[in-house]
Amino acid sequence: MPAVDPGAQAQTWTIAAIAEEFGVTHRTVRHYEDLGLITPERRGTQRIYHRRDRTRLSLILRGKRLGFPLEEIRTIIDLYDAPRGRRSQLEYVLAQIDDRRTDLERRRRDLDEALTELDRFEERCREDLARLTH
Amino acid sequence: MPAVDPGAQAQTWTIAAIAEEFGVTHRTVRHYEDLGLITPERRGTQRIYHRRDRTRLSLILRGKRLGFPLEEIRTIIDLYDAPRGRRSQLEYVLAQIDDRRTDLERRRRDLDEALTELDRFEERCREDLARLTH
DNA sequence: GTATTGCTTTACGTTTACGTCAACGTCAAG
DNA sequence: CTTGACGTTGACGTAAACGTAAAGCAATAC
Known part of the structure; x- marks a missing residue:
């Protein structure tokens, strides 16, 4: 059981995958991108999501559960970065x-x-x- | 110092008074009335607010600070009554x-x-x- | 090849929570 | 009596947070 495999490709996800996993629609995910809350990689025209994007998404959704507006959420997660x-x-x-x-x-x-x-x-x-x- | 004066008129407030006291506009107060969140007495065409309305208003505003939508807030405060x-x-x-x-x-x-x-x-x-x- | 599946952008629609006139009633003060 | 100050009812405007077609590309499935 390798602790960290440096040769391994970092795991990525498609928009449908993370949307379903987080219980939101792909429209929602893209909306967050429009507002600059997440910035997935682009492979051609397709969006590729990394762990970083997942972290951000969970921060966004927690912020939403707490009732923060998305613009405020952006300033918060931008603060962390x-x-x-x-x-x-x-x-x-x-x-x-x-x-x-x-x-x-x-x-x-x-x-x-x-x-x-x-x-x-x-x-x-x-x-x-x-x-x-x- | 009378503990409770049964003959005393219950204190009432005007819309401008409670709006200013709670730091909202009269438009906001009337909007809450439209949604059935508060139901002030009517003296002719004027609205008369009682302590009951103030209690409700503070519940509403706390609910808002917590990020609840007004419709949900209504079900909550209606629950209490x-x-x-x-x-x-x-x-x-x-x-x-x-x-x-x-x-x-x-x-x-x-x-x-x-x-x-x-x-x-x-x-x-x-x-x-x-x-x-x- | 073409049919389907999945992803893309564009763009208009919707709901919530009020803001913002407009136009009018009412009551005490001058 | 008319002028404010304050109140009233519409009614339209707006920002946020997506929903919902519409229409097109791109890779796999047959």
């Missing part, structure tokens, strides 16, 4: 990270609140049910 | 609560993942920065 060679670039990235965290933590507070309320509501319902049962 | 007199109704509501919780917990997992990744990324950036500084 941004050049960080110079000090000024690194400091910019660190500032962006802070903004992101503030946003995410706000969401988590909202989420926790919603879950707490839901729990309280369930309790009330269960009490009502118990009263009905006697 | 749903009749629960009969056993079958209560059991339906409890089932809905379970669905909601599943959804919210999924979101929380996504959110925690995103925050963890962000932390790891920040660490890497800080290491890079330290290397630049020597």
Whole structure:
């Protein structure tokens, strides 16, 4: 069992393959490309997707589940790939990270609140049910 | 200091008042009414908002911050006001609560993942920065 | 060869969540 | 009484996130 086979071709996927795997349509995948969220290789006219594209796609979809607009998602995943060679670039990235965290933590507070309320509501319902049962 | 003054008029608000207080436009508030998310009292042609409407509005806005579509938000807040007199109704509501919780917990997992990744990324950036500084 | 399968681009359609006039009612202030 | 300030109902506009044909290339299947 070879740890890493340097001669092996890096695995690639077709648009139909990743679309199906991620549970979206190929139209959706191409839309993300139009917005610059993924940039698959081109072999002639065909799109070839690499692991990098899969990583990005899963980031995009998680962002969507969290309710972020695609444009904002792009700034986020671009952040992860941004050049960080110079000090000024690194400091910019660190500032962006802070903004992101503030946003995410706000969401988590909202989420926790919603879950707490839901729990309280369930309790009330269960009490009502118990009263009905006697 | 009266605990509860039964003779006191319940406090009400105008559309401009709640719009400004919640940081949205009156157009937005009326849009939520069009979708049946809030149903203010009508005094003639004017809308009169009560505490109940404010509660709903804050639920709506939190739902929006969490990225829920308005139609889904309506089913959620309607759930809180749903009749629960009969056993079958209560059991339906409890089932809905379970669905909601599943959804919210999924979101929380996504959110925690995103925050963890962000932390790891920040660490890497800080290491890079330290290397630049020597 | 041609028929099918899979991928491509182009382009218009749709839904959601409002923004943005337009045109009009109403009520207190001057 | 008319002028604002504030409110109202349409109704059309728009941006985002795709859906949905339409029409064509390209390789394999028979």
